[in-house]
Amino acid sequence: MSPEVLTEKSLTPHTSKPLIALESTIVSHGMPYPQNLKTAISCESIIRSLDCTPATIAILNGQIKVGLELHELEDLARSGEEKRATKCTTRELGYTLTKTAKNPNIKTWGSTTVASTMHLAEMAGIDFFVTGGTGGVHRDYNYSLDVSADLTELARTSTTVFSAGVKSILDVPRTLEFLETHGVTVGVYQSDEFPAFFSPKSGCKAPIVFETYREVAEAIRANQKLYLDGGFLLTCPNPKPLENVDSAVETAVREVTEKNIIGKEVTPYILKRVAELTDGNSLTSNIALVENNARIGCGVAKAYQELVK
Ligand code: PSU
Ligand code: MN
DSSP: OTTTTOOOOGGOOSSSSEEEEESSSSIIIOOTHHHHHHHHHHHHHHHHHHTTTTEEEETEEEEESSSSHHHHHHHHHHHHTTOOOOOOGGGGHHHHHHHHHTTTSSSOEEOHHHHHHHHHHHHTTTOOEESSSSOOOOHHHHHOBBBBBHHHHHHHOOOOOSSSBTTTTTTTHHHHHHHHHHEEEEEEEEEEEEOOOSSSSOSSSSSSOOSHHHHHHHHHHHHHHTTOOEEEEEEOOOOOOOOOOOOHHHHHHHHHHHHTOOOGHHHHHHHHHHHHHHTTTTHHHHHHHHHHHHHHHHHHHHHHHHOOO
16 A cells, blocks of 8 residues: 555554455445444454454545454444445545545544455455455446446456355346456356355356365466456355345335436445345345355465465
């Protein structure tokens, strides 16, 4: 990270253990309080228990933070509902840094999405990043041209992202086409079907199936040796699938059009509505899959560390 943005306060944790980046938008805009805090804490402790070091990334009062203290995680978790957190994708990083720096008396967060977390993780020298679901091509793409910046960032930033695939709120086949066009390596862990977040099944074939952590680590290493600068997406099927989520998804997606919700508000709106319409069942499933991604992320990070030793 260049010295201007990497100050003493934002320092990456010093450790010889593999570092695992975590995003902050999932905390501020992806889940309600207090489940968001519970998930963030449990994810960090799973990572620690597997002998890796978690580093949740966010912007606090004009300061990039790589690795949050518990009280900061708590504050971040409350900041979504209190509207003190701005969802901040790559294009808003610079602006959010300068804007939030002007609010010294309010704890204002710039919460980073998959795209912006990938970028900051790479700058901080962190190779692995665990999240829940990645953004993708939206279902109404023909009309809205809505493609998440997560996909374009995956095309250019060499961070390995662990997710449970792409939610059925999105157009899964088109998301896979986009990733193929942009040369992103997409693997599925121990399944021959690409997972769709709540469900391990999307109807789309896995582009690559990986059976072991070591195999994934070897492929990441080989990409690096080939100077392939793009990202690597390892998708992990949800261990606690949620059935009958389709009608909730349909309703939420329809409401987006009816209410003319656009831009970066779309995804948080759909996530919130699906949680409401499934009586919170979607949250239980969401938490289980993030924890599962954390375990697999640590397994691969450790296999990678062995490989480059
Ligand atoms: N999908 C989820 N949970 C999330 C997100 C997506 O299941 O929390 C968040 C992530 O931060 C992701 C962002 O990077 O939404 C994508 O937003 P958009 O579709 O506006 O690019
Ligand atoms: Mn979008």
